[in-house]
Amino acid sequence: MRVENPPLLILAISGSLRRGSSNTAVLRAAGELAPAGVEIALYDAMASLPAFNPDLDDNPPPAAAEFRAALQAADGVLISSPEYAHGVSGMLKNALDWVVGSSELVDKPVALINASPRATIAQAALCETLTTMSAALVSEASIALPLLGRVLPPGGIAADPEIAGPLRVAVQALASAIQARRAGVT
Amino acid sequence: MRVENPPLLILAISGSLRRGSSNTAVLRAAGELAPAGVEIALYDAMASLPAFNPDLDDNPPPAAAEFRAALQAADGVLISSPEYAHGVSGMLKNALDWVVGSSELVDKPVALINASPRATIAQAALCETLTTMSAALVSEASIALPLLGRVLPPGGIAADPEIAGPLRVAVQALASAIQARRAGVT
Numbered sequence: 001m002r003v004e005n006p007p008l009l010i011l012a013i014s015g016s017l018r019r020g021s022s023n024t025a026v027l028r029a030a031g032e033l034a035p036a037g038v039e040i041a042l043y044d045a046m047a048s049l050p051a052f053n054p055d056l057d058d059n060p061p062p063a064a065a066e067f068r069a070a071l072q073a074a075d076g077v078l079i080s081s082p083e084y085a086h087g088v089s090g091m092l093k094n095a096l097d098w099v100v101g102s103s104e105l106v107d108k109p110v111a112l113i114n115a116s117p118r119a120t121i122a123q124a125a126l127c128e129t130l131t132t133m134s135a136a137l138v139s140e141a142s143i144a145l146p147l148l149g150r151v152l153p154p155g156g157i158a159a160d161p162e163i164a165g166p167l168r169v170a171v172q173a174l175a176s177a178i179q180a181r182r183a184g185v186t
Numbered sequence: 187m188r189v190e191n192p193p194l195l196i197l198a199i200s201g202s203l204r205r206g207s208s209n210t211a212v213l214r215a216a217g218e219l220a221p222a223g224v225e226i227a228l229y230d231a232m233a234s235l236p237a238f239n240p241d242l243d244d245n246p247p248p249a250a251a252e253f254r255a256a257l258q259a260a261d262g263v264l265i266s267s268p269e270y271a272h273g274v275s276g277m278l279k280n281a282l283d284w285v286v287g288s289s290e291l292v293d294k295p296v297a298l299i300n301a302s303p304r305a306t307i308a309q310a311a312l313c314e315t316l317t318t319m320s321a322a323l324v325s326e327a328s329i330a331l332p333l334l335g336r337v338l339p340p341g342g343i344a345a346d347p348e349i350a351g352p353l354r355v356a357v358q359a360l361a362s363a364i365q366a367r368r369a370g371v372t
Binding site: 053054085086088090131 | 318
């Protein structure tokens with residue numbers, strides 16, 4: 001008897017709290033463009049994550065425990081983040097700091113979307129941190145999207161073929177990497 | 187009539203909330219070692235700073251407004267921070283993100299202490315961010331201290347000549363940079 005694969009769950013994490021954030025918009029669009037059998041859930045509790053405190057690593061505050069559980073439950077992670085002052089969004093890095101010791105990202109397929117191709121320093125720093133955390137970076141799913149200064153169609157990013165095209169391919173590549181990994185361990 | 191210079195106020199910022207943090211200990215020691223006329227105040231409200239939200243940049247939450255005011259009131263800044271997963275402490279970067287737009291660090295003398303000389307990636311990234319923010323980095327006050335694995339004397343860092351010596355020199359160098367700047371604008 002052949003059992004159907006359960007749907008893939010990808011946790012999408014935006015590095016910006018701005019309401020009109022391009023990064024958050026890209027992640028929402030990724031959810032609309034995801035193929036059947038792939039669910040993309042936006043992590044929306046970043047604002048409630050407290051500042052990382054190593055003394056609480058073994059007994060984290062509820063928001064940090066929930067973030068860890070959300071990562072643990074996900075088959076893969078899709079990150080899109082702005083660069084602030086040539087550095088990683090502090091809020092995003094603080095979230096990652098909460099899971100350095102607890103290891104939810106170890107061997108987890110992760111794709112990095114860069115919504116601002118001119119911002120390369122934070123992207124490189126994020127890549128270095130995720131590699132140090134032993135996340136499985138999926139390079140073929142990590143793309144730059146030329147969103148800056150672009151007038152999007154009424155349907156938003158998912159309706160813009162020049163952005164939706166590569167974004168759809170990236171999501172598929174992340175899903176394929178997750179499936180390959182699943183097959184490898186089955 | 188010659189008016190005495192008011193005392194110099196240096197805001198000390200630790201990148202770690204850990205109770206036994208070496209970085210916080212270094213900053214406390216710097217306060218003990220400061221020369222007459224130099225006051226070093228430890229910023230102790232980092233845990234209450236919310237995640238940066240660009241939408242609130244012009245109307246920040248109270249903790250962010252207080253952080254900005256503390257920086258504005260300081261003549262200089264002394265930072266000591268750990269490196270987490272080859273990156274800047276997210277909590278510290280989040281604090282800096284709150285003042286990128288409001289500009290309290292522009293032209294402000296800043297010294298970076300590195301309490302773990304083997305951790306060079308975060309220090310370089312912090313340097314890049316502070317330079318991008320137009321802070322006036324004081325290189326002769328930015329030193330590495332070999333604290334790791336060291337058994338400190340009962341009096342702590344300030345009682346250890348091999349660490350207190352260079353730390354005292356660094357504080358003096360930061361104070362001199364502030365004074366030179368003051369003299370320049372008088």
